[in-house]
Structures are given as structure tokens and as C-alpha cells.
Amino acid sequence: MAAGDEQHAASEVLRGLARHLNCLNEDNKATRKRAIEQIKRETIDKNLSSGVLQEVFSALLKPLLKCLSDPMERCRETAIMMLSEFIRCVPKPEESLPYLMPCLAQRLGEKDIQEPAEELRLSAMQMLTLTVEVCGKQLAPYLNEMINILQRTIADPFPEVKRESCKCTVKFAKAVPEHFHMQAESLVKPLMQTISHQHSRVRVSVIEATGAVIQHGSGKNIGDVASHLAQRLFDDSPQVRKAVTIVVGDWLLHLRDRYSYFHTLVPLLLSSISDEIPEISLLAADSWRQVGTQWEKENEEDLKDKMDFLLTPPPFYPAGVERPGLGCRELVVRNLGRLVPAMTHDVTDWLVATRVRTSQLLSVLLLHAEDHSTQHLQPLLATLYRACTDSEKDVVSNCLAAAKLLGTFVPPEVFLKLLLDHVSTPSSPSHPWAPLMVLAALLGGCSKPLLKPHLTEIANTLAQPDVCQEYQQVLYLEQLLACVDVLLHQCESDCCSVSLQLLQVLVTVQSLCTEPHLSEKSAQFLCKVQSLDSVTELYRQHMDQLLGWLSASVNNWSSYSPQRLQLHIIVTQSGPVIGEFVSRLMPLLQNCLQPDKDPEMRMSIFTMLAKLLLDAANTLDSQGLFRNESEKFLCDVLLPNLVWQAGRTAAAVRTAALSCLLALLHGGSITPGQLLCIEGKLSPQVLSALTEDSQMGRLMACRSLSCILRLIGTSLDPEALNKIYPELLKRLDDSSEEVRSVALQALGLWLSSLTEDYSPQVYAPHLQFLFRELIVYLDDPNSSVQDQVCETLVHYRGQKCIAGSQEDIL
Template structure:
């Protein structure tokens, strides 16, 4: 029966749809039973009734006028169904209401009933609609109502805001996105009313702007743009920090949305002039984005902002528009100059932008510091020479950034410093920078001004730098700059400054060649990387010299004067001592041309009352030089002229015995120097003869090394002047050597034995064996004693010495050998010696 009635109703409605003016009442009469069924307790009945109502209304091709009248009659029952316990009923009701709103000619007539109901269902603190898909459908219905009703929604501003405040933070991400879309549409529909309550949406949107889904974040940013754009403008500060955080979002779509919204604000927001200094950094940050699309969008929006500002302020900047269009000289190559409006916007807000940038450069988040350091370069490119008036805070920010552990931050800041060098007059910039170099901002990071200085110099042109070269060179070579700090990073930055100067000015650096060489020497003396030759090649090349030796020859006199000025205050910790070492060892034969100037300096350093450790170090240095004297100190033969004074005033006073281990160590160092002097040949025979007493005295030293050096020095003496010594002088030598044959050190014993052999070879015809027989007897007796040494190698060595010296007095040696033969543990060596003696003449010719 029910099915039959339904079919009849359907036929009737189809007939009415054809154009009967009484169609709407007939439709409603056909729906009366279904409407009654909506009040039944049985949920299946309610569901069936709603489906039939939907079939007989929205699913039919009814005219819009009929639908309007039917919708007015059905609205209240359908709205009541929005709270039906059955989800399917609620879904069908939402679908029907949505279709009615879309199709009826006057959907605004439903608002008095629709809006309070939606406000109740969606705007309460508790979720009255548990199904997230139905909440989404309801919000989509609300968005449709905004689109088709437009300004008619103005009276329902409060209801709309309550709904949006709740749905913008809905647990379902799609509801949030749809709510943001609805917010944008609503703001555009009723802008004259929206601003009164726009502020209430800021907090919910800021909760959504950091949602885990990037599409939700994009929607929230776009909605924020509309809320601020059509609001009172008082909430800009509340959203800026959140938008700034989205500049570092992993999603390019989110960053693109930020650029689009901020660009729109800069172009269209009513009170934008008040917020230029806060909005400009957000848009300019997008110019350095890693995604080309975002970079292009940001750059295009920024150009539009600049062009619009130019047009709005045409009268004010008319002179600049006519005369300041040519780029400044030495503009960075390959860089497009920003438009006048863009430059003026940055210039007029730079006083506020610089402190903000300096603050963000110290942020605890690495991405923030990196993006801010990139922004600094963009700002300076716009400000050009107008950044001069902000140099102090800019330099302070750069110094701080140079200490950052993130390499990208440092490199970006150095690029910004290079722009400062390009645009700011050197006379202004260098005055501040050089003052900071001599008195660093931070004692823990004294190298930061040097790092910034190197970057600034890299941005300066050769023509502008040339007048300031002397000032720069003099500053870098100051003791408190190039000698005060030993940190590796400080020395590296000092070298960077030198390298940049040489690269930028090339041959012009000849005027400060001495100062730069002083810096290089100072750095080499404090560093341990061993790249000294490479560092000297650059100044040699730019000045057209043949080798580093030529560079040293050009400035050696001045370098020695430089060191001599402070020599009286040197100690083992003085950097000047290390600088002296660098100069004399690197200059090779050149130092031999300046021995007359070097000797007073060495004499002052090596006086017995000076620092002991310093003296030992210098003696060690001299020993290395004197071993190769012909290629170093005596390359021109001048050292021989100074050697006597060197021996008497420097070397011998340090060989005088003094108590204590330190004094003994100094004597050892002096002996090593003496030995090198004797081997190097930079001493005359007369001077060598005067050294004999101090060498003999050194044979009694407690230090094994000293005794060893003394024995070797004595051997060198004997080689040089042994045959020219008077017999009495010779007779004073051998007893000291014989004592060393019993030395606790095997090495000393070996050297002493060889020295005894040399002593015997020095006996010429002037040495009468009969006259000095007693001396030879003592010598032979001691040697024969060691011929029975437990060490076989010593026995062999003694045997060879006795054989080679047997011709001095064969008879005496034979007698002494025969006298001890039977007393030794083995007569083998004595027999060999006697056999050798038997082949010699009985007596040595007189």
C-alpha cells in the first residue's frame, strides 16, 4: 500500500514540475507523510523518510521557484535532523540543505534559521558532531553559504566567528583547511564588518599554522593573510613571529605561501607603511630560498612593492628618479641592481632592520641564523653607501657572527662584509676596522675583526685601497696585532688580510712590502704548519722578484732594526726570538751580507745575565747556521771578521763554569755552537788556538753531552791547528783526553780515543821524543792499559792508534809493551803491536 502511494506521489510531482503554479503546495502535500515520519523513534523510519524527501526534492528537476518554497518549508525539519542520533540521517540532512542552498534563488532567507543551528552544532566548546566527515560537510555547507549569500551574512558575524574559532582548530585536518577557506571568503564578503571581530581568529589560526600537515599550514597562512588584511591592523605583531618561523618550513609550498601573503600585505594592507620594517625582512628572506619558484615569486613581489612605493611617493623622490639611476662605481659584477623604490624602502627602514638582524644572528636555531645572515647581504645590496651611518652595529653583528659554529653563517656574513667594502668609503670603514683590530671587541675571539677586515678588503677596489695601504700595513705589523696572539685561527686571519691585500693591489703593495713581510715573519714564527715558503711566494710574485731571498735582501736591514728595538726585553717567551729564528734560517746566504748588523743583536741576547732558556735556543739556532756557514752566516766572508768578537764577547763567557743544572745546560748549548763553528770553518787558526783552554776545561763537565761536544771540538781543533801547536801546548792536551778514556759513556770514550789518535798525528819534527819522553811514556802506558780493555772494539781501536803513533818513539813503545805483555789477560794484542814495532827502525831520526 505504501509503495503504491509513493508511486502515485511521484507521478503527481512529475506533472507539477511541468509548470503548474500550484506545484509547490502539491509537493509539500506529497511530503507531509515523510515529514511526519521524521519524528518517529525508529531510526530506520527516519532514515527512509529523509531519503524519500531527498529523492522527491533535490533529486528531481524542480524549478528554482518551487525549490525556494519547498526549502522554506523543509528547512526547520531538516535542521532538526542535524542533531539526529543516526549518522546517516545527519549526513542526508546536510546534503539536502547544501543542495537547496546551491539551487534556490534566495538562499539568504534560510540564514535566520541556518546560522544559529550551525553555531550551536559547530561553535560550542564541546564537539556536538562526533563524525569528522560530517563536520567537514557542515563546514563546506557554511563555505557555500558564504559564497552564495555574500553580504547577507553580515548580521551573523558573531555566529560566524564562533564557528570559525572552533573549526579552525578542529581535530580533523580537512576541517581546518575548509575553515581557513571559509574564513578567507567571509573576510572578502563583508570586509566592512569583518574587521570588528577579526582579532578573535588570530589565536586559533596561530595554533593551526604549525600543524603537522603542510597543506593545513598553507591554508592557515593564507587565512592569516586575509584576517590581517581585512582586520584592524593591530594584530600584525601577533602573527609575524609565527610567519617568520614558517620561512624555515621544510615544505616549499608553506614558504611560498608566506611570501605570497607578506607580498600582498606590502602591496594592499591599509596600514602597511607602519609595518614596512617588520614585513620587508620576511619577503626579502624569500629571495635567497633554495627553491627557484619561491625566489622568483619573492623577487617579483618585491619589485611590485618597490614600483608601487615609487608611484605613491613620486614627488618626494623625483630628484633621485632623475639623477640616481646609474649604478655606483665598482658595483658587484653579475648582480642586478634593485629598483629605486626597493632601495629607498630598505634605506628608510635600515635603522630598524639592523638591530633586528643583529638580534636574530644570535638565535639558538641554526636555520634562523643562516637565513638572517643571508638577509644581511640583501639589505646591504639595497642600502649601498647609506649603510655607512649604521657601521657600528653592523660591524658588531658581523664580529658576533664570525664566531658562529655554523660555516654557512660565517660565509654569508663575510659576503655581507665584502659588500660593505664595495659600497662604504674606505676612509670611513677602515678607521673603525683598524681600531677594532688593535683593540678587539672580544678577548676570547680577537680574530673576528681580522676576519671582517679581510672580507672588506676583498670588496674594495684597487684604486680606492691604494691611498690606505700604508695605514693598513702599519696596523697589521704592530706588535700588539701580529705578535700578541698565537691561536691558529687568529694567525690564519692575519694571513688572509695579507693575501687579500696582495691579490687586490698587486704591485702597489711594494710600498708596504716591509710591513707585510714583518707580518709573514711573525705568523711563521708562531705557527707550526711548515708552509713558510708558499707564503713568501705571493709577495715575491706580485713585486716581480726572483726569489724569497731577494725579498729578504730588500728588507733585511730593516727587519734586524725592527728586532733590535726590543732585544733588551727578550725572554724565552718573546715572539721576537722566534722571528729572529725565521729570518736567519729562511734568508739563507742573505743573512751573511748583514752579519755586522746581526752580531750586536746576538751579543745582546747571549749575555750571561740574560734568560737561560732563550740563550740555549739561540745557541742551538746558531749551531745549525754555523754548520753550513758558507751558505749562511759566512756566505760573504764577513763572519770571519766578526768571529773574534763573537768568540770573546759571546761564546767564551757562556762557557765559563757556573754552578747549577741550568748553567750546565747553557754550557752544553754553547759547546754545540762552538763545535759547529769549528766544523763550519768560519774561524781563523789564531782564533781556534785561543779556544783550547775552554775546550780542555769542558772535558771535565758533569754532563755527558758536554764532554762529548768537548771531545769532538778538541778533535776539530787538532785537525785545524794541531801541527802548528807548540809541544808544550800539545802536552797540555793529552792528559785531559786520557782521563776521558775512562769515561762512563762509551760514546765519549770512543771520541776521546779518536782524539788521542789525532793528537799523535799532530806530532811534527818540532816535537823531540827524547825531550818529551816522559810525556810519551805516560801516554803509551795509558793506551797499553786500555789495550787490555774488556771491550774488544776498544782494544782494536787502541791497537790501531798505537800502530799509527809508534813511529814517534818506537823504542819507548817497545819497552813499555814488553813490560806489560805478561800482565794482560791475553798477550795477543801486545804481540801484534811488538810485531809491528819490529818492522820499524830502532830509533826515530833526530
């Protein structure tokens, strides 16, 4: 259609609309509504040609814009609909901008938004987005109006308006980048206020808009948005995390001043590599490769000298792990100094999600940094110590994985210099096990050839009293064992050179821990790497040194000394091996069991010895060597501890010593001949013990007398025998029925011990007194005592040496 024809057609249309246009000014709402709907039917609905439509639009623009402030919602809705259609269909929509933009700025960009209906605000924003799409650069003069509108609508209460505003922001930024950057900064605040909106789709839109604002802005606001984007990496919605990954990857590739912000942006993208959603993880990894490749090309001259060296993987690189590209590694290395302090801060954040993501990122960074992490070793170790004390298991496991990488890339002579000092003197008294946990992880990452020269230094540190004896927490002891286990698994047969130190650690752990099974596997593995058949063989190999180790400190032992517990573990677990080293053991026992030593310590050691002496043939006397020492042991160790002293503690010590004496007599470790030689020293102490306040003490004394009589009764002279029975008779009135019974048994043994040397005529008064006393108990209230007394009298009635005297009495 020719231009003249189009103008004529347009005039005809407008002539037909004249009355309706006048009706738009009427006070009656229904009249205005009918008028604007009629205008729509006569224009938009008639499918007019673009030229005619352009002419009609130019004539209707002002009346329609005036309708945007009409009190009736339906009129405003129709006006927005018509304006949108005109903008979409006319060939020159930009001609409407001088009138359209001020009107929209007034309706949407004022401090108090003029349009009350949220659906109409959405329609108006959609119209503005359409305007940006069709007008593009023509909107440059209206930058202020656009920014004012977007500032308000991004923070609009209606979620769909927020989303549409973000969409409009992206399109506007791309349409006029050369002008947009001048005021882009003013959109950052409303975007960051909206980025945590409860609707995930709004959060996605805000992140996309933020990407455009920063990309086409000055770039100076990255610091303001980075922390907000970092929080969105923990978002429950995968789409939100994906949006962050895309935006950050795009910035790293295309941001004009990206080199200044690598230290801020790189952690955000690398964090997404550990995302639980494979799609996001792969997307982040692909973006990161592109960033590294681009940086490598842009800095090719600087990398020329390093190219060959940096392309060769370091020795002992973790198996099954793909090595990052050269550009990626260099980017991390050059920014690591600024990243490590941030990691140290975030790994103690109050949010669990932040700590978990930071710990994951730490492994990724160390994998890229490789041996360059050496220069940051001190703060890295401090970070790992803190992370290992976290209550969240994922944080701990992630940081241990990072520590293992650190052990792979940092030479052991470097990390051991720092780490072993921290093991010896932990910086945190409340978490002393943290350095041990980190040490175990680093050793696990270190290779055998590099670790071998340092085995002695490590083992000596672990075996130091301040390290292996200072703390009794189960967690500390577990980490101590973990260090031993990793040494055994990493170095295997090379551990033969430090077998003693490792055994000392295992003995200490087992002595301090309430769960002995903890160290059993470690001890068995220590045997395996040395091709030893059993743990007893391991003890045989080191028993002399172990006893020397304990003897060095025996003068200072107390009930709180770990050495007392170590002695218990060594002598009980070594089985028959301890019998081969009696000559080394006896001076140790004599020293720590002197009467002036700690009473509680002596009690526990006597109790331990009692158990061993009951099975002496398989323990202390397995080689027949203890028998040669038993007389000395009895005189120098047991008897001094049987001397009466006031107090309950002293009584408890005497009871423990009596139990040890009884075990010695029962176990067969002392011969009758040896016992006969020292009977003069032994009997008075045992007879004295018959009057102990402790029932158990009296019982032990009675049983010990029975054993003495059984072993050497017939060899005792009458005078020695006559000292025994009166004390036993006193026990027949004991408050304990068990003591009375044992005393009667001992009296029976006493009677069995009378030989022809015991003349009835010479010792008749003693026998008469004995039988007279026994007869009294035939009327005892306890029938079992009556029976036992009767059996004793009847059993010995026919005994030749006493028969006459017994009959005279009866």
C-alpha cells in the same frame, strides 16, 4: 513553470512527504533513517525545478536542521548532504540564514563542539563555505556566529576541518570586508596556534587565511603574526614558504596601512629572495619589484629631486649584480634604522636556520642600502663580528659577502677609522680574529684607487706588535694572512711602499704558526708584485730594517718573546743574504746570548746557529764576512756560555753552546790562525766540559777537541798539548761507549800533533804515562775499544819523535 504551478507542484511533493516528516520524530533509529532517505529521494534526487525546490526547502528547513542533532550519525550525514544541495540549487538560499546560522553556531561554534564525528564536522564546514559563496554579503548580520564557528573549527583536531575552516575564512573575509574587520582580530590567536601544524597543507591554508584576516582586518595584528610567518620561512615544505611569500607580497601591495609596517614586512619578503627554490626566489623578486615600483609612483613628488642621482649606479658597483629599483632601494634606506637592530638580534639566534637566513638577508639589505649603510656602520660591524664567530659555515660565508658589499659602498676612510681600532684592541678576547676577518672582507670589496691612500695606515696597523704578535691561534694567524693577501691582490704593485710592514707580518705569522706553509704563498706573491726573483731577494731588500726591528727590543727578549722566533725565520729563510749583514747581526746575537739572559732562549738560538754554521758557506759566511767576526763571536759569545754553573738548565745551555762551537769548527768559518790566537782561552773551557754530567756535553767536548787538534794540533806548544791528553784519558772510562770511542780518536789526533818540537827525552814521562794507560785498554771488555787502542799504538809506533819511548815501554 508559472508561480502557481510551482506552488502546486511543491504542495504535491510536500503532501507526499508528510508521513516521512512525521517519522523523523519517531524513537526508532531505523525509522528515522528510512524517513530521511526517502525525503532525499523524493526531493534532491528528483531534479525538481528551482522554484519548486525553493518552496520545498522552505518547508523542510526546520525538520532538516533538527536532524543535525539526531543521535544517529547516518541521519545527520544525510541532513547535511540535503541542506548543502538545497543551498547550492535554490535561487534564494539567503532565506535559510535566520535558521541555518544559529543551528550551525550551536553545532560548531560552542566551546564544546556538539558534533562528535570529524567527517560530519568537515561536511558541515563545507556546507558553511558553500553558504558563504552563494550568500556573500547576506551573511553580514551573522558576523558573530561566523566568527564563533571559525574560532573553534580553525583549532579543530581534524586536519581537514582546519583546512576547510581556513578556506571559509578567506571567502568570508572577502565577502563582507566592511564588517569583517570589526572581529577579524579574534581569529589571529587560533590561526597562530595552528600555523605550525604537522601537515604542510594545513600550514599553507593557515597562512592563506592569515593573509585574508590581516588584509581585511584592522592591520593592527601584523606584529602578532610576523614572527610566526618568519618561522615559516624556514619550513621544510616549499609550498609553505611560497604561501608566506605570496601573502607578504600581497600585504606590501594592498594593505591599507602598509606604510606603518614596512619595517616588519620588507625583511620577510627579502628573505624569500634567497630561497633555495628558484620558483620562490623569482616570485619574491617579482613581488619586491612591484612593491618598489608602486611605492615609487606613490611618492613621485618626494623623489623628484633625487631621481637623476639615484638612477646612476655608484662607482665600482659589484660586477654581475643587478641593481635594485629606486623604489626598492628607498624603501630599505628609510627602514634600515629599524631593521639593523633586529638583524643584530637574529644573527645570534639559537636556531641555525634563523641565523643562516638572517645572514643572507643582511647582504640583500646592504645591496639596497648602498652608501646609506654608512650611518649604521657601528652596529653593522658589531653584527658582522658576532656572525663571523658562528660555528655554522654558511652564516660566516654569508656575513663575509655582506662585509664585502659594505667595503664596496662605504668609503675606506670611514670604515677604517672604526675597524682598525677594533683590530688593535678586539672587543672579544675569546674571538680576537673576528675584526681581522671582517677587515679582510671589507678590503676585498674596496676598489684599488680608494684603498691606495690608506695602504700605509693599514699595513702599519697589521705590523703592530699588539696585532701580529699577541695571539698564536691558527685562525687568528689565518685572518692576519688574509688581510695581507687581499691587500696584495687589490693593490698589487702599489704594495711596494708597504713591503717591509707586510714582510714583518709574514715573518711573524710563520714564526708563531705550526704550519709554515700558510705564509709561503703570500711571501711569493709579495715578491711577484715587486718583480723580485725570489724570497731571498725580498729579504735582501729589507734585511737591514728587519734586523733593526729586532734589535729595538732585544734587551727585553725571553724564551716567550716572539722576536726570538722571528730571528729564527729571518736568518734561516734568507739563505746567503744573511751573510751580507753580519755586521748588523753580530751585536744582536752578542746581546741576546749573554750569560745573564734567559737560558731557554739562549739554547734555542745556539741550536739555530749550529745549523747555520754547519753550512756557513751558504749562510752566515756566504760573503766571507763572518770569518772576520768569528774570533770575536767565539770569545764574546760562546766562551762565556761555556763557563760552568750549577743546575740542569745551565748544563743544557753549555751543551747547546758546545754544539754551536763544534759547528763553527766543522763549518770552516774560523781560520787556524784565528783559532791559535784564542787557544789559551778556548782549551780550558773545552777541557772542563769533558767532565759534564750530560753525555751529550762530554761527547761534544771530545769532538770539539778533535777538531781543534785537527786544525791547530801541530801548531800547539808542548805545554798546551800536555794539558789535553790526561783529560782525554779520563774519558776512556766513560759510561758512554760513544764518548770512549771519540776520546780515543782524539788521542790519536793528539799523537799526530806531536812534532820535532815535542822532545821524547824532555817529555818522556808524559809519553810513558800515556802509553802505559793505553796498554791497559788492550784488555778492555769491549773488543772495539781493544782494536781502536791497538790501531792507535801500531799507527804511531814508527813515528820518529816517540818511537824510542814507545819501544822502551813495550
